Amino acid sequence: MAPRRAEEVPVKRVAALGCKLPQQLPAGEILTDITQKKWKLGGAIGYGGFGDIYLASDNLNTSVGQDAKYVIKIEPHNNGPLFVEMNFYIRAARRDMIDSWCKSQDKRRVGVPSYEGSGSHVYRDQRFRFLVIPRYGIDIGKFFLSQNRKLSTKLVNNLAIQMLDALEYIHSRGYAHADVKGSNILLALQGQNGGKENTKAYLVDYGLAYRFRTASGMHKPFVHDERRAHEGTLEFTSRDAHHGTHSRRGDLETLGYNILQWLCGRLPWENENGGMSLTANPDDVHSQKDLLFSDVTAFIKSCFPHKKNPPTSLVDYMKYIADLGFETKPNYSYLRGLFQNVSYQETNVPTFLFNMDESNENISCAKSYKRPNLRERRPCRPVNGEIRITRNTHPIVPKKEKYFSWEAVLARHPDKLAKVSIQAPPSPLTPPPSPPPQFLVPSPPSQPTYAMLHVLRRIKEKQSGMIKHRSSKSSDSELKPKWMTPAMEEIAQLKKKAQEANTTNSNTTRLTRSRVAFLKRKANEKSFPEEETNSAYSRSIKKRKLLPSIAANLNVYIKQKKLLSRLKNAV
Incomplete structure (x- = not known):
């Protein structure tokens, strides 16, 4: 068979x-x-x-x-x-x-x-x-293996420029690819009958795409997530992805690992024949990547032992990533300029892959030069928060005539109409809103709804005194606060009676607990002789061991009562 x-x-x-x-x-x-x-x-x-x-x-x-x-x-x-x-x-x-x-x-x-x-x-x-x-053709991973694990410098620079264009577009939409590798980079087919591949490369497989921007346009902060740690392909995983988070910096770092592998044959943390072993420890790989960025020049020199000088473009590329912040927008133009000038060409790759007329169609004719430390000019008009457009590249948009339709207005939801048209008038009594935190971008304040407007109107009426209080049955209920309990109300009434007694008798002493108890007992007894009252009151003073000053005040009060009774009898 x-x-x-x-x-x-x-x-x-x-x-x-x-x-x-x-x-x-x-x-x-x-x-x-x-x-x-x-x-x-x-x-x-x-x-x-x-x-x-x-x-x-x-x-x-x-x-x-x-x-x-x-x-x-x-x-x-x-x-x-x-x-x-x-x-x-x-x-x-x-x-x-x-x-x-x-x-x-x-x-x-x-x-x-x-x-x-x-x-x-x-x-x-x-x-x-x-x-x-x-549909596309062969992927770079298979082509890399078919060429004995080594690609030419010219082809690598060509792929790097196209992948930087693709990443710039993806990042402008608020996404990070999070899995850039050779098997996810496909070459386009030339012709309908499956002819030879050209150098048009496409970045595919967005199953791990990460949205690094929120709905408000803010960049998500760096947070270590143990559930997503070491996500992606281990040999190309970025340092941020080892912590479980992704950003634009991580995609550029992953692309740098691919460029290093294509040029030198294998990464330092791979096996001798390439690839990762099943027992590889992700933490050990992470530590080796941290070591790479601690001294980029020395580490890349160790990856090219047979060359006197490693590729300058790759060294500058890795140095730029080492200094790039987690939330910083990369300078894609500078990074593309590192790979535009190719000094030498290897001849172990088919010549049809070096058709520079197709590969350089996105490269400007101006000579590239490095300016990594210069501040970029502000855009004249931002688009999606990512694209920089100059005055010469503004698209000419024809002016549209404004068309008003009552049907479109009435078709909208009433709450949405209220949010746009109804605004509360400014009030000097309401305090200004508190400023947002420094790390947040100030967002436009939301417009009030019908319920919010009703609450604001009631607050202003209370502040201006327009709301009339309901009339109570007695004057006591008007003065009585709503938070008082029955026991507190009883004490307040006793204090009120004591104040009235003080106004009638200006020479009377202040009320104490013993005095209040004495008045209660006196009110309960219908007939109580004056002498017994004095003796009972003196005994209570002795039993309770009151201070001499209190006893003297009580004696004065008793004498005053006797004088008042004599005056009444004389009259």
């Missing part, structure tokens, strides 16, 4: 940890995306730990061949990476977005695939999620 070809040998599919592999769909299956556009499946061309990749076509009348223009990634609904990738393409990689950015930056193209379609599909009671993107 003749041996089977490599294409006929079945590939062993291994699912990623915690994920399920989907059932293989038959060729000719029709899928409908969210825009009701239909796609026809072809044969499977790739298998991963999360799903499969199929050839696809939008022409339903013919079978899908090897010249298909599109591919479809399919995963079960329970898996997560394709869901993240679909959200990235819908929010940041639609064709109109890419075209407008290229036009504003005066570029012909950028190496980011365009979104073609996505949706859900049910096959044999199993639900799938799918994504449609353009």
Whole structure:
């Protein structure tokens, strides 16, 4: 029996940890995306730990061949990476977005695939999620292995410039790729029949895309997340990704590791034949990467033992990343300028990969020079907070005539109308709002709703005294605070009676506890002789051991009472 070809040998599919592999769909299956556009499946061309990749076509009348223009990634609904990738393409990689950015930056193209379609599909009671993107050729990882793990300097510089363009676009949309590596960089096909590859490279696979900007446009702070620590491919993981967070600096650092591998053959923390062992400790790899950035020049020299001088562009690139802040916007123009001037060319790579007419289409003709420490000029008009546009590159936008329609106004929600049109008048009694923290960007204040306006109106009426208090039945209820308990009310009434007694008798002494108790006992007794009262009161003073001053005051009070009774009898 003749041996089977490599294409006929079945590939062993291994699912990623915690994920399920989907059932293989038959060729000719029709899928409908969210825009009701239909796609026809072809044969499977790739298998991963999360799903499969199929050839696809939008022409339903013919079978899908090897010249298909599109591919479809399919995963079960329970898996997560394709869901993240679909959200990235819908929010940041639609064709109109890419075209407008290229036009504003005066570029012909950028190496980011365009979104073609996505949706859900049910096959044999199993639900799938799918994504449609353009089809590309061989990836740089396979090409790197086919060239004995070494690429030419000219090709590496060409790839670095295109990947910097792609990362600049991704970062302008508020995302970080978080998994830049050779197997995720694909070369475009030349012609419809699968001809030779050219140097148009595209950055794919956004299953780990990280949104480093919040909805308000702020950069997320650096926070160590143990759940996402060491995320990505270990040999290319950035120092920030080892802590579980991502930023623009991390993507540039990951690209630097790829450039170093393409030029010298392997990274210092890889095996001798390349790749990482299954027992590699991520913390040890992280420490080696920290050592690299502690002395960039010495470390890169050790990676090129057979060369007198390592590539200057790579050394300057790594030094720039070592000094770059976590939330700082990189100077992409300076970094591209490091790889534009190529001094020598190796001849161990096919010559069709060095078509500089296609690779340098995004490079300006002006001579590049290094100015890393100079402050950038402010843009005349910012676009999306990321793009710098000068006066000469402003797109000419025709003026649109204003059209007013009552139907559009009345169709809006009443609360939204109130937020725009109704504003509370400024009041001198209300304090000014507190300033925001220094690390926050001041956001525009929200407009009040109907309920908020009602509360503000009531507060102002109370402050101006326009609200009339309800009339109470007695004067005591008007003076009585609402927070007093019954016991406190009784004490307040006793104090009020004592104050009235003090006003009638100016010579009377102040009330004490013993005096109040004595008055209560006297009121309860209907007939109480004056002498007994004096003797009882004197006994109570002795028993309670009152101070001599209190006893003297009480004696004076008794004498005054006797005088008052004699005057009444005389009258």
